[in-house]
Amino acid sequence: MAEELNVLRTWSSPWGLRVVYALKMKGLEYETILEDLKNKSDLLLEHNPVYKKIPVLVHNGKPICESLVILEYIDDTWKQCPLLPQDPYERAMARFWAKFGDDKLLPSIRSGFYTRGKEQEEGVATAIGNLKFIEKLLKGKKFFGGDTIGYLDLAFGWMANVISIMEEIAEIKLIDAETFPLISAWINNFSTHPMIKDLWPPRDRMIEKYKAIREPYLRKEA
Amino acid sequence: MAEELNVLRTWSSPWGLRVVYALKMKGLEYETILEDLKNKSDLLLEHNPVYKKIPVLVHNGKPICESLVILEYIDDTWKQCPLLPQDPYERAMARFWAKFGDDKLLPSIRSGFYTRGKEQEEGVATAIGNLKFIEKLLKGKKFFGGDTIGYLDLAFGWMANVISIMEEIAEIKLIDAETFPLISAWINNFSTHPMIKDLWPPRDRMIEKYKAIREPYLRKEA
Numbered sequence: 001m002a003e004e005l006n007v008l009r010t011w012s013s014p015w016g017l018r019v020v021y022a023l024k025m026k027g028l029e030y031e032t033i034l035e036d037l038k039n040k041s042d043l044l045l046e047h048n049p050v051y052k053k054i055p056v057l058v059h060n061g062k063p064i065c066e067s068l069v070i071l072e073y074i075d076d077t078w079k080q081c082p083l084l085p086q087d088p089y090e091r092a093m094a095r096f097w098a099k100f101g102d103d104k105l106l107p108s109i110r111s112g113f114y115t116r117g118k119e120q121e122e123g124v125a126t127a128i129g130n131l132k133f134i135e136k137l138l139k140g141k142k143f144f145g146g147d148t149i150g151y152l153d154l155a156f157g158w159m160a161n162v163i164s165i166m167e168e169i170a171e172i173k174l175i176d177a178e179t180f181p182l183i184s185a186w187i188n189n190f191s192t193h194p195m196i197k198d199l200w201p202p203r204d205r206m207i208e209k210y211k212a213i214r215e216p217y218l219r220k221e222a
Numbered sequence: 223m224a225e226e227l228n229v230l231r232t233w234s235s236p237w238g239l240r241v242v243y244a245l246k247m248k249g250l251e252y253e254t255i256l257e258d259l260k261n262k263s264d265l266l267l268e269h270n271p272v273y274k275k276i277p278v279l280v281h282n283g284k285p286i287c288e289s290l291v292i293l294e295y296i297d298d299t300w301k302q303c304p305l306l307p308q309d310p311y312e313r314a315m316a317r318f319w320a321k322f323g324d325d326k327l328l329p330s331i332r333s334g335f336y337t338r339g340k341e342q343e344e345g346v347a348t349a350i351g352n353l354k355f356i357e358k359l360l361k362g363k364k365f366f367g368g369d370t371i372g373y374l375d376l377a378f379g380w381m382a383n384v385i386s387i388m389e390e391i392a393e394i395k396l397i398d399a400e401t402f403p404l405i406s407a408w409i410n411n412f413s414t415h416p417m418i419k420d421l422w423p424p425r426d427r428m429i430e431k432y433k434a435i436r437e438p439y440l441r442k443e444a
Binding site for chain 2: 050059062064065066069070072073076077088089091092095096099100104133
């Protein structure tokens with residue numbers, strides 16, 4: 001069956017990258033449709049009327065939204081190279097930690113990035129506390145998925161994409177190699193993986209982008 | 223194999239009910255361990271060190287946290303009476319809307335419940351806008367799962383549990399039968415279903431409980 005797979009995303013979004021990495025891992029051909037979030041396309045508004053956000057995977061004309069939902073859809077639809085573990089308990093753990101990443105860890109990291117002074121210190125401390133849970137998950141493993149990249153590696157891809165960018169811009173330290181040797185090694189293993197590295201957003205553009213999105217927050221504070 | 227299934231929950235929590243309803247639908251025997259959230263048990267703190275929250279399903283000694291993750295675990299582990307649809311696209315839709323319920327709809331309903339005046343009006347208006355998406359999902363269906371209760375019915379169980387309680391206490395109207403005939407019928411079908419009704423939290427206790435949790439918010443405002 002001829003599959004038509006389109007991914008609505010931006011060049012930089014880690015949530016969009018989750019989707020294209022998953023499709024690449026499954027060996028599927030797809031087209032990227034780059035969105036300008038300041039001027040959203042009719043296609044995006046039509047396919048994601050609830051959130052009006054990227055990424056959207058459009059499979060033979062049918063839209064699927066929310067990146068973790070999309071990863072499950074991809075894994076349910078194409079059985080080769082499974083993303084989620086097969087064991088129900090391991091699957092539950094992968095889902096639990098992916099959700100923790102989005103709901104808890106990321107907001108704590110953002111609160112260290114978008115602030116200054118005492119608020120920033122507190123954000124960084126909370127983020128480091130959250131990262132300690134993640135460090136433990138990697139004990140004895142190269143990837144969260146074990147020997148190979150899986151669902152949880154893709155779910156945590158944003159850590160590799162953005163943390164060092166945020167650290168550089170906000171002059172904070174979240175992941176130092178002594179406290180987090182396993183996460184540090186994972187970031188290196190993940191970002192240099194043949195399936196992953198080609199689509200890696202260029203560091204200079206990321207720095208520029210994240211400086212620009214941080215700036216209004218600091219102005220509000222001043 | 224002898225299965226040991228324990229559910230840490232409270233008598234009232236809709237998230238705890240998701241889990242016990244799912245176990246009942248699968249025909250599984252389980253024990254409820256009632257938690258007092260003002261004085262959390264060592265068992266809860268040990269089994270959910272990340273969130274320290276109920277519900278927790280403990281299966282043969284292994285804890286699983288986060289109610290939607292638990293539903294997936296139950297469905298992955300026991301194949302009888304599937305909760306999620308079999309079709310990958312339908313599965314994705316069920317997951318998408320369950321997440322929407324927790325991330326968007328519930329906060330909008332809360333913002334109509336915990337406030338007064340203009341803020342309350344805005345909260346109610348947003349909630350009604352969100353409920354319109356849900357109404358459409360029920361077109362031609364008795365349950366979100368079709369003819370029978372499924373994952374999305376359990377995920378949306380909180381609507382049936384708490385909306386009318388909140389409406390009565392805060393003197394607001396969220397679901398009127400004219401605007402939302404399908405949700406209104408669903409609430410009735412769901413809450414009177416033989417699998418569901420026996421564990422339904424008593425209305426008078428729910429009123430008392432929600433009055434008590436609303437009160438500090440209003441004091442803060444005054």
